[in-house]
Amino acid sequence: MKNYQQALHDADALCQNKPLWPKGHYVKAQALSGLGRTEEALKEFLYCVALNPEWSLMKKEAQKIMCEMFFPAFENVHDSLTAPFSSRTRLKPAFLSSLNTVEDGSAAGCSEDTVFRLTKALSQEPDVLRSTNSSLSHNVLDLHFEDNKKSLGTILSSLPGPRLKRKLSSDLTDLQSLDVPNKIPKKDGDTVLENSATSALREIPAVLVDASDFECSLCMRLFYEPVTTPCGHTFCLKCLERCLDHNPYCPLCKEKLSEFLASRTYKKTILTEELIVRYLPEELSERKKVYEEEMKELSNLNEDVPIFVCTMAFPTIPCPLHVFEPRYRLMIRRCMETGTKQFGMCLADELKGFADYGCMLEIRDVKFFPDGRSVVDTVGVRRFKVLNHGQRDGYNTANIEYLEDKKVEGAEYEELVHLHDSVYDQAVAWFTSLKDNMKAQILNHFGSMPGKESEPQSNPSGPAWYWWLLAVLPLENRAQLAILAMTSLKDRLIAIRRVLIFVTRKRPR
Structure with missing residues (x-):
């Protein structure tokens, strides 16, 4: 009856009830084609091919639409139609001449073998379509080829069947990196038109983005400060650093990262970070909260x-x-x-x-x-x-x-000051009496002896010269530890005076 709008409505309901039934997607594809929505029709035809690889009719339909879209007959495209056709591929004459074209009206100059291999590869990996959804057709349609970009023919011919999922993913990344201008100049270059439809087509629905796709393989959590190694693997910055603490190899492929470790140029992968910020804001907020809690705990x-x-x-x-x-x-x-x-x-x-x-x-x-x-x-x-x-x-x-020293006042304070000055003078006399080579070694390692402080109790740990002397004197660690634990400056001064008396008497003549 050619009532395409009602047919599309019925087909949508059918596809929701039976999403894996090829016949439902075929009806939907026919309805979309009748309404002139070619890109969406192509997607449904490809679904049919993926669900039923033996359905030869679907392969032909998909081939026909793909050829019409990717390889339009150039002589039939007028200059005045630049804006309406901006959502389709604009191929340069040099690129067209490099293709082995066939004289077939239905293919419009497209190599049937090239397109058939694409549909055949798609049929071997049905989850590719489900994972990419409309991004496959939309991003491919929105290409604006430039001289330094990879040609579509090369992309199509480089898709082997068994490795389709990984290869298609990388190629789609290349395709998406090609900027489609929102403003496309006409032939005379005087008028510029806005193309808002192109931006809408490139938008990826948030429901298609899964947090597990942005999960660090080391901590099994969402990437935080993602860093990509020279071998192409991405990890959280902190996770990668911890692995490199043990050995200079990539945790996944074991490629040597000695130069990467030496330079320590851990630059964040901006694209991955921006995708997480845009499509996974809630998960990122939770991840950031966990990180901040860890840092707060470590800061105590x-x-x-x-x-x-x-x-x-x-x-x-x-x-x-x-x-x-x-x-x-x-x-x-x-x-x-x-x-x-x-x-x-x-x-x-x-x-x-x-x-x-x-x-x-x-x-x-x-x-x-x-x-x-x-x-x-x-x-x-x-x-x-x-x-x-x-x-x-x-x-x-x-x-x-x-630990802090217990402060004293009055007569005890006066006695403390007298003891402090006496032990300081005794320490200076001992250090001065040392041989030049020994003094040089001490000065080189510990620096000069700090001066006497006017207020011995000004520092909670006591005067600086005392700790310098304790580090320099030839004492066992256990004896030094016992003095370190004392909270009475008077007791420490008495202990160090005894040591000075002992080392002075034992000095070789």
Whole structure:
């Protein structure tokens, strides 16, 4: 009856009830074709081919429409029809001449074999159409070929059957990257027309975008700060860095990434990030919330504080470190990412793992090497006492409380000042009496001895010269640890005076 509008309505209902029935899509395709909606009709014909590869009639219908759309008879296209035909492929004469055309009115100069191979490949991978939906037909139709773009003939001929899904995906990426101008000039170049239909056709429905398509293969979560390696694999920045802590190879294809690691040019993949922002805003918000919670937890300098188990460290005293273990690479990086730039330093303990007292270090600078190692320049900040021992991702952590000296007043304060001045003079005399080569070694490693402070109790950890002297004196680590744990400046001064007396008496003559 040629009542195409009513036929389309009935066919839509039929396709909803029986989405995998080829006959329903065939009726819908005929109705769309009758209404002049050629692009949509092509999509339905291709559905039919995908659902029933043996239906030869559908292949012919699809071939006919594809040839009419992709390879229009150029001599029949008038210059005055530029705007109406802007949604179709505009092929250059040089491109047309390179094709092996056949004199067939139905094919309009198209190679039947080329189109048949495309439909045959589509029939072998039916889920391609379902995953791309209208983007397949729309993006192909909206091409505006330029001299430096890949020709359609090359794209069609490069689609092998077994690898269609991956190949088609990459080729569609190339096709979508070709910009279709919204303003298409006429032949004389004087008038410019708006083509809003083109923009609408290129829009991808949000329902077709699945969050699992943007999932990191390492953390199995939505990409956050996506980074693509030279071998073409994308991961979250933090996930990739953790893998490179252990070995310089791609986690998926095992390609060597030594140069990538050495340069550390971790530039975010803008396209992937923009797609996530545009089509998955809710999922991205949740992912960002999880990341911020993790950073907040890592920023706490009282609970689960990262602990570097190595040597003794003291307030105000520099402590350069050579970091090469993967767990400590991660720890240092997290300290930098959170912005705290601090971690604890403790001595090793056979029973507990690390000692009950330590010193917080602040990172002043980090120098990375091509193999992933780094030299970290730190300085002591505050003393602390360990309340609970723990672990996180391989490195040690602890709940801590900070230590401060108990302040004294009155007569006790005057006695403290007198003791402070006396021990300082004794320390200067001892250091001055050392041999030149030994003094040079001390100065090269620890720097000059800090001057005497007018107010001994101005710093919660005591005067800086005291910690410099404690680091320089030839004491065992356990003895140094005992002095570090003291919260009385008077007791520490008495202890260091005893050490000075001992080393002075034992000095070789």
